[in-house]
Amino acid sequence: MEENNMKNFANDFENIVAEVKKQIVGQDEIIQNVLIGIIAGGNILMEGAPGLGKTVLVKTFSKVLDLPFSRIQFTPDLMPTDIVGAEIVRKDKDQLSFQFEKGPIFTSLLLADEINRATPKTQSALLEAMQERTVTVGKNTYILEEPFFVLATQNPLEMEGTYPLPEAQLDRFLFKLKVVLPQKDALFHMIDISTGEKSLEIKKIATKEDLLEMKNTAKKVPIAANIKNKAIDILMSTHPDQTHIDLVKEYVQCGTSPRGMISMISAAKVKALSEGRYHVSLEDLYSVVLPCLRHRMFLNFKAMADKVSTDEILIEIIKKVK
CATH class of the missing domain: 1.10.8.80 (Magnesium chelatase subunit I, C-Terminal domain)
Structure with missing residues (x-):
């Protein structure tokens, strides 16, 4: 690889991390690991107590990388069709036909928020997409556009209303990151960001094409x-x-x-x-x-x-x- 390409990769990586850190303070290692996982083409599971900024982190990455973004809030009554979509009946004059209505999984960055609050049946709806980047509904298989990855958050299993993820699904996450309470100086800075008069502007640093190029570079x-x-x-x-x-x-x-x-x-x-x-x-x-x-x-x-x-x-x- 040419030296310039190597420098470009390191510079782009540093710029993306720096932009995300404007919004997320005190989680430098988590931010770097999330970006490493995204470029490596994997899915990422983040575990931590509520209120530590996991969801905000994912949303910030979607802005900085300018990626199509969908969020699914996992609850006990969530159904698989709420994730992948379903075939619905449409009537045109006297003719009835089936048409597939795509679910939120058809995106680039999918935030599976509090993924372990849904039942195992619903969690399993993600398995095919996470590994094979395809979605099968009935007899039809749909290919998800690259890049596609799932950034999931979960609460610790000892909390009420949580279900353990199946082993097969856990194995499809490249990383499992533990999000902990930031240090005191980071919490001090967090107050200024959250309650300050000026609104924080997050800029687009990279595009989908840039991300795919970084991914291909890493493979080589x-x-x-x-x-x-x-x-x-x-x-x-x-x-x-x-x-x-x-x-x-x-x-x-x-x-x-x-x-x-x-x-x-x-x-x-x-x-x-x-x-x-x-x-x-x-x-x-x-x-x-x-x-x-x-x-x-x-x-x-x-x-x-x-x-x-x-x-x-x-x-x-x-x-x-x-």
């Missing part, structure tokens, strides 16, 4: 054999029958899928380019392990009783693999 980044081997070692270390790590053997019920390994490689490529490098380092790989794998590894009841988290186990895996 070469990966050294030792990086691939480390990604495989990390994947295998999450499986109790494939590792000697005590924490994994004691607390993990099911390890991560190969899709998790592919997610790590894709995200590490974008991470390297965002820092102006056309090679992926081991640190790039290690930096994306937690967001890529924390939702793909399932713990047993002993882990719940001992209050052991997937992040603790993944940090131990990284130490052993290093």
Whole structure:
């Protein structure tokens, strides 16, 4: 790759992040990871208590990237047809015909707000679109335009009115990001943004075409054999029958899928380019392990009783693999 292209990627990445940070303060790492996930072509799940700005973050990205945007507020009575659309009967004179009315899923950036407040049947309506970028209704299959990705928010499962997402759906998210309360100085700045007299103007920094070009650029980044081997070692270390790590053997019920390994490689490529490098380092790989794998590894009841988290186990895996 030419040096200019590499600089352009890093500059565009930095400009997009800087514009989003005008609206969202105190969440710099989350903003960067969301953009990494978008460029890597994946879906992103953000978990956090209500009121931490998850929905505002997604809306801000839609403005900065100038993407077609739809929002679905997930509730217990939401139906699959409310997401994908439905065939309706139309009468023209004496003739009756079926016509497909597209749902909000036909967009580029889909905000699935509080996704774990809907029933599993409704959540499953997203599965085909999230993985294959297609929607099947009846006998017809519709192709979603690129780029398409789902940015979903969810409340912690211990809160009332939430349903755990199916494992198959969790595996279709490239990242799971944990949104926490910002620091005091960020909260101070948040007051000025939210209650100030001047309205904040968010500018368009990139277009759909720019985003697709960045995505294609990231795909072309070469990966050294030792990086691939480390990604495989990390994947295998999450499986109790494939590792000697005590924490994994004691607390993990099911390890991560190969899709998790592919997610790590894709995200590490974008991470390297965002820092102006056309090679992926081991640190790039290690930096994306937690967001890529924390939702793909399932713990047993002993882990719940001992209050052991997937992040603790993944940090131990990284130490052993290093």
